[in-house]
Amino acid sequence: MTYTIPTGPGPQGPSDGTGRSRPADVLIVGAGAAGLFCARAAAQSGLDVILLERGAAPGRKLGISGGGRANFTNRHMGPQHYLCHGRQDFCVPALQAFTPDMILRQMRQWRLPVEERSHGQIFLTVPARQLVQALANDCRRFGCRLYCHSMVKHISRKGNVFEVTGNDMHWRARAVVLAMGSPAWPQAGGSGAGFRLAQSLGLSIIRPRPALTPLLLEEDAAAFTALAGISLPVTVSLTYNGDIRVWEDDLLFTHEGLSGPAALKASLFWQEGTPLTVDFLPGLDFAAMLDAPDAGRQSARSLLGRHMPQRLADLLLPQTTARRKLAELSRKERIGIVTAVSRHEIIPAGRAGLKKAEVCAGGVNTDEIEAQNMQSRLMPGLYVIGEMLDVTGLLGGYNLHWAWASAMAAARNLATV
Ligand SMILES: Cc1cc2nc3c(=O)[nH]c(=O)nc-3n(C[C@H](O)[C@H](O)[C@H](O)COP(=O)(O)OP(=O)(O)OC[C@H]3O[C@@H](n4cnc5c(N)ncnc54)[C@H](O)[C@@H]3O)c2cc1C
Incomplete structure (x- = not known):
């Protein structure tokens, strides 16, 4: 399985004939598990999707997850497996709408073999990099433009359009999805950049701290x-x-x-x-x-x-x-x-500190996010998904499942607006 990824910031989108680039339907910041899954689903529904990743390749954490075999979901799924400092039931609608069976079906479609281990944990039996490749291949197949080496530094909104800028790039989009992960495991690119960007857009952050750590x-x-x-x-x-x-x-x-x-x-x-x-x-x-x-x-x-x-x-x-x-x-x-x-x-x-933490507890305050679709209550058109949110799962496949479920909640809504 192969995929090609443009290695630099791309063009600024198709022109609408006025000399200005036409805004994309959706711009997603961060090509980790959540960003890739959201981009794939949004592009499949026919939206014009741009996915920007600051690293050299997508899905770095996903590629090393589960000891390289990605414990990507769990047979036993429910809000009791998650910690959220706001409403403990915040994750319920997304988990109900995207069940472990659904991601298992997707793995079968990708022909990625899986095995169930103790406590209902479900792992791949092939390298997790193959899952990253399947996601990136689908993104490309459905027309999503994925650019690596594209670090987003600033986002603002003018009227109904978001302006997204970074190193030598300037994009416009009708909706923006923040999927930038957390500062946990900085060796694989984790940083607090997402929290700072969310704050600049008016969202508040529940104090991040290392979790799933010795x-x-x-x-x-x-x-x-x-x-x-x-x-x-x-x-x-x-x-x-x-x-x-x-x-x-x-x-x-x-x-x-x-x-x-x-x-x-x-x-x-x-x-x-x-x-x-x-x-x-x-x-x-x-x-x-x-x-x-x-x-x-x-x-x-x-x-x-x-x-x-x-x-x-x-x-x-x-x-x-x-x-x-x-x-x-x-x-x-x-x-x-x-x-x-x-x-x-x-x-x-x-x-132990962030270097040994698989995830970060805390993050974007869920009181400011719609539980049905991960949209900001403060700024319509802005979405936050995955580990950036103050939703932290237990060890056992719960964090990757949250990445899938929150990504799908956002993608479904994006397809209808
Ligand atoms: C060693 C390890 C093992 C793990 N194993 C498991 C497991 O088996 N099962 C499980 O459920 N969970 C596991 N986890 C946790 C899981 O990997 C994460 O919860 C999940 O990857 C979060 O996905 P995400 O898309 O929200 O964030 P990430 O995967 O962190 O993706 C965020 C992306 O955003 C990019 N980005 C950040 N800032 C910018 C910017 N300014 N511009 C552009 N791009 C940006 C980053 O480079 C990154 O690619 C593990 C974590 C670690 C560290």
Whole structure:
């Protein structure tokens, strides 16, 4: 599969005979997952679409997503998998109108093979770059003009037309879609440029912060970092705005703190100073195991060592009781052991920074955006989609699905106005 992309800023659009270029129907800023998907759908509906990308190629983040296999959606989809600081139900109309089955059907049409992994996560089984190519090929096939090396710097509106300028280019369009992503993972081109452009157009920004990122531990928790490399299934829970959030997934100890899917998911909802509660024996009734009639001659240390690496068991168990026979322990001592293993509290010191964050929480305030079609309530004709919005999904394909769903919501509306 191949595609050609003009490498520089293009011409200024067809002339309307008056010497001035005729405005395009839609100009989309940013050829990431959301911008490509929106451009493709808008162009397919017959609109004259321009897609501008500042990088040398489209879809850089999409190309590295999911370890290079793009976890592009999830079987289990709903607003509970997203964080939005405004209306928590903001994402509902777009998710209802664009379901996981719809993107799966699209993958079949592109002949991109997929596989379902744990927790309903759906990945490609071929490199994610092939998905980028399929999107870019479709954009071209439907007549969308995609220009790379085209950095948009300024957007203004004169009457009903947007004027878009950047390095050596000047475009006019009847509608503009901002799809410029977030500052997360700057190694793949993430930046805060989109937020600044949105602000210049009157939109407000909910403070961006790294999310889906490892959690750091204080030095006094250094004992945990000595376990670096150990990964095991756990249940992590935390309280967020009065609700208890729970995830069962793998936790990885690192030299800096906690990583792996369980920690990355927790990082989205974790608030400074609050504890994570970790059950290191998910699905097992550890209290009942200690009380079992044939367990009395064993120590908690040897019992636990059969279910997890001994180094971790030694770190979790209270020194005073770890090596004693269970039959000798008081009720209170048993409760102490169960709490240390099944309700272990860890207070992270912070989150790893944007360089290790898959996404950014926060972004364009959804109170100022129409949930049905992603159009600004403050400036008709201006749309915001994808990660730029203050809608952040959990690990598991939710952020790419939001890119598709929000892009489709905008594209459907663009086709009708
Ligand atoms: C390592 C990694 C792995 C990930 N894996 C997954 C996964 O498996 N599943 C999942 O759901 N999510 C995953 N994500 C998150 C997901 O990739 C993003 O949420 C998604 O790509 C966001 O799409 P977007 O189109 O909104 O933004 P982006 O993909 O970031 O695209 C924005 C585009 O806008 C361009 N741009 C910015 N400013 C300008 C400008 N001034 N002028 C012109 N162009 C501009 C950028 O160059 C970029 O190409 C991962 C993220 C990372 C970093």
